[in-house]
Amino acid sequence: xxxxxxxIKILVALLTGVFGFYYSYAATTDSTATPTKPKRPxxxxxxxxxxxxxxxxxxxxxxxxxxxxxxxxxxxxxxxINLGNTGTAAFPxxxxxxxxxxxxxxxxxxxxxxxxxxxxxxxxxxxxxTEISMMLGLNYEQQFKAxxxxxxxxxxxxxxxxxxxxxxxxxxxxxxxxxxxxxxxxYNSKNQRWNVRADLLFNLFKVQENGGVTMNPFDSTYFKxxxxxxxxxxxxKYMQINFFLTSTYNVGKKYYExxxxxxxxxxxLPVFRVSHQFNLEKSxxxxxxxxxxxxxxxxxxxxxxVYNDLSYFKFGNAFQLEYRPRKLTSDSTYExxxxxxxxxxxxxxxxLTQDTAHHHFGNLYVGGIFRNNYASxxxxxxxxSVKYYLWGYNQNDLLVDGAAGYNFGKIGILTGNxxxxxxxxxxxxxxxxxxxEHWSYNLPKTKILAVGGKYQNPKYGVYAxxxxxxxxxxxxxxxxxxxxxxxxxxxxxxxxxxxRNEVIGIHFDNDIWYxxxxxxxxxxxxxxxxxxxxxxxxxxxxxxxxFWFATGFDxxxxxxxxxxxxxALLGAFIPENQVLPTYPVLDxxxxxxxxxxxxxxxxxxxxxxxxxxxxxxxxxxxxNDISFIAGVSWRFFx
Numbered sequence: 001x002x003x004x005x006x007x008i009k010i011l012v013a014l015l016t017g018v019f020g021f022y023y024s025y026a027a028t029t030d031s032t033a034t035p036t037k038p039k040r041p042x043x044x045x046x047x048x049x050x051x052x053x054x055x056x057x058x059x060x061x062x063x064x065x066x067x068x069x070x071x072x073x074x075x076x077x078x079x080x081i082n083l084g085n086t087g088t089a090a091f092p093x094x095x096x097x098x099x100x101x102x103x104x105x106x107x108x109x110x111x112x113x114x115x116x117x118x119x120x121x122x123x124x125x126x127x128x129x130t131e132i133s134m135m136l137g138l139n140y141e142q143q144f145k146a147x148x149x150x151x152x153x154x155x156x157x158x159x160x161x162x163x164x165x166x167x168x169x170x171x172x173x174x175x176x177x178x179x180x181x182x183x184x185x186x187y188n189s190k191n192q193r194w195n196v197r198a199d200l201l202f203n204l205f206k207v208q209e210n211g212g213v214t215m216n217p218f219d220s221t222y223f224k225x226x227x228x229x230x231x232x233x234x235x236x237k238y239m240q241i242n243f244f245l246t247s248t249y250n251v252g253k254k255y256y257e258x259x260x261x262x263x264x265x266x267x268x269l270p271v272f273r274v275s276h277q278f279n280l281e282k283s284x285x286x287x288x289x290x291x292x293x294x295x296x297x298x299x300x301x302x303x304x305x306v307y308n309d310l311s312y313f314k315f316g317n318a319f320q321l322e323y324r325p326r327k328l329t330s331d332s333t334y335e336x337x338x339x340x341x342x343x344x345x346x347x348x349x350x351x352l353t354q355d356t357a358h359h360h361f362g363n364l365y366v367g368g369i370f371r372n373n374y375a376s377x378x379x380x381x382x383x384x385s386v387k388y389y390l391w392g393y394n395q396n397d398l399l400v401d402g403a404a405g406y407n408f409g410k411i412g413i414l415t416g417n418x419x420x421x422x423x424x425x426x427x428x429x430x431x432x433x434x435x436x437e438h439w440s441y442n443l444p445k446t447k448i449l450a451v452g453g454k455y456q457n458p459k460y461g462v463y464a465x466x467x468x469x470x471x472x473x474x475x476x477x478x479x480x481x482x483x484x485x486x487x488x489x490x491x492x493x494x495x496x497x498x499x500r501n502e503v504i505g506i507h508f509d510n511d512i513w514y515x516x517x518x519x520x521x522x523x524x525x526x527x528x529x530x531x532x533x534x535x536x537x538x539x540x541x542x543x544x545x546x547f548w549f550a551t552g553f554d555x556x557x558x559x560x561x562x563x564x565x566x567x568a569l570l571g572a573f574i575p576e577n578q579v580l581p582t583y584p585v586l587d588x589x590x591x592x593x594x595x596x597x598x599x600x601x602x603x604x605x606x607x608x609x610x611x612x613x614x615x616x617x618x619x620x621x622x623x624n625d626i627s628f629i630a631g632v633s634w635r636f637f638x
Contacts, residue, residue: 070629095494105310140167142164180204214229371384385399399525430443494525546595554586555587
């Protein structure tokens with residue numbers, strides 16, 4: 001609770017500072033996610049956007065559809081597994097390229113829960129917006145979320161998004177305590193010539209690591225799960241503080257923006273934008289086991305305690321240039337052109353400490369983007385981006401990513417995509433400065449080519465996509481001179497089909513992922529061959545729309561489940577060559593809404609009561625048994 005109090009104090013102090021001053025579609029694309037038609041509001045009031053595509057505004061979600069997917073790992077699109085408790089280390093169940101290059105420390109087990117600069121939602125509202133959510137479950141499971149956004153005279157925008165997850169878990173030493181927030185403030189000059197945005201991101205994870213159970217708890221004689229023996233009594237602590245300051249100067253034509261029927265104000269219509277972004281990041285990873293087991297740690301064993309410490313400071317500077325053509329059609333109106341070009345050059349400097357060893361290095365990179373302008377409502381869809389590291393620790397890292405397609409209207413939207421990635425192995429795979437274990441390798445870079453296509457028809461609720469991957473040297477075994485399942489080039493297909501259909505209030509939602517991969521490869525040994533999820537529910541509005549409800553079932557299933565093993569010391573999921581038996585997981589939910597209050601009632605894994613008594617989420621990690629969750633989300637404007 002101490003860390004929670006510290007996080008709250010920091011959050012309150014930041015909010016106080018912002019208030020005292022008075023008052024700045026995800027960048028990473030998940031190609032396996034179910035594609036949906038972007039929500040295009042009729043006005044930019046009460047919407048949100050991402051910094052990477054500021055012209056693409058989305059309405060604030062207030063629906064009850066999929067409200068039951070409260071725990072992050074269950075979502076619309078590619079899903080994840082955890083270690084059997086909410087807030088613990090997570091791993092995807094469907095393979096895809098992560099589309100990120102540059103320095104990577106290697107501790108990515110909590111990335112799913114993190115606030116990043118690409119995930120921040122910037123709100124454009126005309127009145128204060130607040131949303132508070134609370135989810136409560138058995139075994140002290142709690143999830144709290146709060147959002148607030150406001151503006152001052154259309155010149156200053158500010159907001160905060162806060163999340164806390166706390167869950168004790170069913171088994172020993174399984175507690176998860178995750179906390180984080182994003183805080184932003186934006187200043188726009190009156191004539192739109194200058195723009196300044198400040199972002200502060202905070203992530204803190206204090207998660208106990210029990211190493212899994214030493215026996216099958218579903219066949220044991222223990223009448224309480226917290227008596228089942230475990231492998232370990234360790235803890236992982238990961239903290240990250242990230243600050244961004246972005247200043248922009250706009251060059252363009254002058255025009256008049258109408259404020260009311262009689263008053264107009266002269267502003268700059270941005271065509272060229274020159275920006276500078278300063279980034280300061282502090283990240284630390286700490287693993288502690290004060291009662292280590294000799295057999296478990298092998299070469300990592302130390303008699304008093306086993307530990308792993310890594311921390312770094314990052315100082316980043318980036319310059320960006322954007323060209324967004326627009327044409328004045330009168331002194332107060334303009335026309336958007338379907339073209340945006342961006343260029344970037346940056347340098348990051350790192351001061352890294354691992355145990356008592358100190359290292360420092362830099363990274364110099366360039367990049368560019370050529371894409372649609374969503375504000376022009378284009379029929380032709382295109383986006384191409386490239387990023388290359390010219391010098392430094394990640395020299396010759398390369399990411400080329402693109403997509404092109406066409407919106408055929410009622411017939412649907414058809415797009416093709418291609419990605420080519422060359423990236424350095426994560427730091428922990430190449431460097432480990434500890435006694436008794438130590439290694440230093442110069443590993444070959446990972447090379448991945450992905451090509452695919454996607455069809456979506458929101459009108460008829462039909463979706464399908466496929467991706468073909470050619471992967472070379474996918475690292476997965478930290479501490480080995482050859483940390484690969486296979487040094488051969490891997491080939492894999494991931495095929496996905498889904499639908500969202502409704503007949504007289506009865507909804508049929510289905511998603512099926514089928515993975516075809518070669519034997520003895522990373523993809524084959526880390527991901528199930530077949531993953532499906534299905535929803536059948538009834539949804540309706542009654543009492544003249546005052547009461548909106550949806551009730552039904554979710555069903556999930558994994559076939560030929562090559563479930564990975566989790567190495568908590570190094571924060572890595574690695575293959576175990578074990579195909580775990582899995583069973584259908586059935587959940588019941590009842591979502592309803594009264595005015596602006598949304599309520600969730602859910603019974604998860606009810607299939608364990610009339611079928612198999614349990615199943616494993618990951619190797620040695622049992623999934624939660626039947627559980628009850630209740631939650632409320634209250635959204636209001638003042």
